[in-house]
Amino acid sequence: MPISTRTYAIIAAVAAAAGLGLTWGVTQFSAGSEDIFAQCRRGVVGGSGQLGGPFTLVSETGETVTDKDVVTGPSLLYFGYTYCPDVCPLDNTRNAEAVFLLDERGYNVTPVFISVDSERDTPETLAEFTDIMHPRMLGLTGSPEQIKAASQAYRTYYKVQNPGDPYTLIDHSTQTYLVFPEIGFVEFFNRDTTTEQMADQVACFVDAYNAAK
Structure with a gap:
């Protein structure tokens, strides 16, 4: 099958330079008074509240799914959009490569790409993007209201620069979130x-999670 012009653009963008992401504090997960993931964390962890929460979105297969359908095992969540010229392809390639490394070590982690672009990111567009990155990467989109609710749950930022412009860029935060079933959010990774x-680090978290079961 010939590769589309858009696919070439996505692959080429992986090599592009990228900007800096935002950072903030997070609340650690504790089992009782003990943080079962303490040995896995790289820095001081603290903050004003818990990140993450329930969401309802549309899968790249066209099905409506919830967070419980998506997060069935250790998962890496990233918010972005497929028309992003540099940051999103670069970050998602890094995430996919980390998952490939984890695959080799026997860890099954799912990379998830949540679009903040309800206008242009159809399920079909997301499927094309995620298929390039990793065979298990799952793309999610939805209505503006659904995307906003998911973004607010993870305290991400996004803003359409020129609403109505089919070529508009979207400013957005660039953290990747590690989440587990039942527990939810446990850590984020900067660019x-x-x-x-x-x-x-993900392997360490998965080992601690499995040991605590």
Whole structure:
């Protein structure tokens, strides 16, 4: 099958330079008074409230799904959009490569790409994007209201620069969130986290999660 012009653009964008993401504090997950993930964290963790929560979105297959349908095992969530010229392809390639490393080590982690672009990111567009990155990467979109609710749950930021313009860029935050079934959010990764660092840290979290079951 010939590769589309859009696919070439996505692949080429992976090599592009990217800007800095936002950072903020988070609340640690505790089992009783003890943080079962303490040995996995790289920095001081604290903050004003718990990140994450329930959401209802539309899968790249066209099905309406909830967070319980999506987060059935350790998952890496990223909010972005497929028309992003540089940051999203770069970040999602890093996430996919980390998951490939984890696959080699016997860890089954799902990369998830949540679009903040309800106007242009159809399920079909998301499927094309995610298929390039990793065979298990799942793309999610939805109505403006559904996307806003999911974004607010994870305290992400996004803003359409020129509403109504079919070529508009969207400003957005760039953290990747590690989440587990039942527990939910446990850690985030900034843009300066390398593939190897992410794989090592996620493996540590998965080991701690499994040990605590």
